[in-house]
Amino acid sequence: MDEPLDKLDLRLLQELQKDGRLTNNELGERIALSPSQCSRRRTRLEAEGYIRSYRAHLDRQKLGLDMLVVISVTLATHNRDNARRFSQLINGLPEVLEAYALTGEMDYHLTVATRGLADLSKFVNDVLLPHESVQHVKTSIVLDTLKTFEGFPVPMPAH
Incomplete structure (x- = not known):
């Protein structure tokens, strides 16, 4: 069973989310803990799954x-096998950065990165549309990025 998170755990998570390369010495300086205490807490948070990975x-x-590109997809039929086939397709495509199953009019929302319009056209026309699970695809090219994911909001307990 996971230990409840205290304020120091939450501050440690905030700092590591900003910079996963922090050493335990640097982390300790930022949250006022010894490096050994930071190491123990970090190891526990990793083991309990709060920290899933480190990446560049x-x-x-x-x-x-x-x-x-933001791509909305509607499935041809709504059943478990069709959803599984679509999921397998999407998980094998490196250009798909994120994929979400949705409620509402569209079944899936994909965020896709390509080299340009020709690659986007190939992706939609040669990969998505011919797939047996897909009925309809709607693409929207991103003109400007206002905000990108920089980490989850870490809730701090009230004093």
Whole structure:
């Protein structure tokens, strides 16, 4: 059973979410704990699944992925097998950055990165539309990014 999170755990999570490369010494300085206490807490938070992984945030455009697209998908039929087939398709496509199952008019919302319009066209016309599970696809090209994901809001307990 997971231990309840205290204020120091939450502050540790906030700091690591900003910079996962922090050493225990640096982390200790930021949250006023010894490096050994930070190490123990970090190890526990990793073991309990609060910290799922550490990774580098790459620059999409420097990698040549200049086009960001939001794609809405409606399935051909609504049953478990069709949803499973679509999920398998999406999970095998590296250009799909995020995929969400939705309530409402559209069944899925995808965020996709491509090198340009030609790659987007191939992705939609050669990959998504021909798939047996897909009935309808609607694409929207992102013109400007107002905010990107920088981490979850970590709730701090009231004093």
